[in-house]
Amino acid sequence: MNTRETPQGAARVTMIDIARHAGVSKSTVSLVLQGSPLVKAETREKVVAAIEALGYVYNRGAANLRGQRSNIVGMVINDLANPFFAELAVGIERVFHAAGYIPFIANTIENPKRQGEVLRSMSEHDIAGLIICPARGTRPSDIETMAQLGVPVVLAMRRLAGPRYSSVTPDNLRGARRATEHLLALGHRRIAFFGGYSDMIAQNDRCGGYQAALVAAGIAVDPMLIIEGPPNRECGQNAIGHVLDMAVPPTAALCFNDVVAFGVLTGLERRGLAAGRDFALVGFDDVAEARHTNPPLTTVHVDTGALGERAAHQVLRMIHGDARPEEFVSDVDLVVRASCGAATGREA
Amino acid sequence: MNTRETPQGAARVTMIDIARHAGVSKSTVSLVLQGSPLVKAETREKVVAAIEALGYVYNRGAANLRGQRSNIVGMVINDLANPFFAELAVGIERVFHAAGYIPFIANTIENPKRQGEVLRSMSEHDIAGLIICPARGTRPSDIETMAQLGVPVVLAMRRLAGPRYSSVTPDNLRGARRATEHLLALGHRRIAFFGGYSDMIAQNDRCGGYQAALVAAGIAVDPMLIIEGPPNRECGQNAIGHVLDMAVPPTAALCFNDVVAFGVLTGLERRGLAAGRDFALVGFDDVAEARHTNPPLTTVHVDTGALGERAAHQVLRMIHGDARPEEFVSDVDLVVRASCGAATGREA
DNA sequence: CTCGAAAACTGGAACGTTCCAAAACGAGAT
């Protein structure tokens, strides 16, 4: 069972071995490893040479046990297969790596039970901080457990009702509002909203922005046009099929995110329809693939990588003792491509 | 500096505290935690109750230190922003989670130096196993260091010259060959190959399959038509621009992967050309987005998630003592969509 | 009852570090 031995059967080499080999005490070796200025250059060199010679590898588990500090952080993502979250993870990992931290990763696939398991596992490993995109159905108490343990927590992409946690989110409300206004300006009057669930704050914000734009334009919100569902391709495909079968179908839709919009694209295609020509479609997130779809997707651009970096910086700040929570909301832009029909000059 | 204290300032609760509270010895608590059958049901209940009451959280670092076994594994990916590798990571994480292991993640962005850093960091944490998609320029010795330490290693997607390691790869050669044969059957005679570097084994295999098909059809391989570059969008965009400026441009191309093909799509579009109509394009990997591009991408389907799962199972097997390396090659299929022109009935 | 074996429990050493208090060293000052 993975008894830490080299194939040669030699036991792990420890600081004690280094000390012996260099003719100093283990304390001195420790000092050298920590880059302490208390040790004489000459001694340091001897130690470094011994480390080199014996192929020593530092045991952070032991150090952490005694020193009560860890360089492990947790990264809990609700859907890593969604390119949006992958980009987020990349941003997070980038700054953690630069700061000397190493992240655990867990993909909860929107499953609170699974999320609970990984959170427990991570706390057993004494993580120094945590970035989490909470799965749908996460209760604040699930997160609170972590905070109680003294682990700095930053929520990414999804805030949570209840206690004030640090968070990092795009400006969902404004983005959705702008996108909807764009469709309105294009002459659409029956506009649908696809994807997400009303118990997710992000969906609330995006759907709220959509509704606000409608109301501001004097258009009543039609609940029949708000189709909830998981934020994935399938949902988009089902939703478009559903609304097109209505007596008075919508002529446009804003999607909860790009992935849902990709599903809509497929659904339209199946019916021989094309976005931009027969139906105006707008996504949200602007993942890298959005510009390559057929037709290219009009969507709300989110600077995902930067958002991830921001989240990591926030955790780092909290690890270094600054406990103040910070709710960061990043600005967003509508990027107009062909799927909304604007590029083709279509007006109604 | 992250002194593990709750906001209330209470120190961490340990097995000793549980023991005291339950009126047993710490050894008994340990036994309970390990689910040992040696402890009486009644005692077990008392201990469990104490754990519940005091909010104890197990310290795996300490357990690992003494027990010489860890449930941490490493996952080193060369480009997590590529949906293909994200899907791979998802598959890996899925089986590790199910097996009770928790993965570190690192994104090396094809940088061997960075890769070296994360490998060191992971070994300092005493990982039980490692799955790595080696960055370009990885020397076998970089990996060998891990193996020397007794860490089971599985290479994913990219094999390595030298010692026999376990690996998991799609059948690159056959996939590329089939894709090329398809283009040949469509009447193309000047077919380019875009992306990847000849010092990457995966590129060798894919490009090799492409060349084999050409040769079998009695067509000489034109080195001018093999454009190397990083496996990203930019490379595809540059490559297509480059070949279209040739005196006798190719009429088709096989790309090292889908992401390169996405770049080609953009490049064609910029010139007012369309894949499938003006140029036949085939990708490799069949990432989820391939079916939504404009036009949908003909590509070689790889069962990425399953490949990731396989890799994880292999590490698990090795962790459990079976040291035999296994080189797994998964079968692939060409999936014909519109970008190769086959759907439009085009013949030359 | 007593005995012996099986079942249930336990104390202490060990894992590889860090950290503290204190020891050793060295160089000026007396």
Added chain:
DNA sequence: ATCTCGTTTTGGAACGTTCCAGTTTTCGAG
């Protein structure tokens, strides 16, 4: 030489577990 004081170095206790070698308890058989 001796004393001081700053610089280096050091031994040993801790960190929270596991595991071993016992020890105590339980219980059925004699």
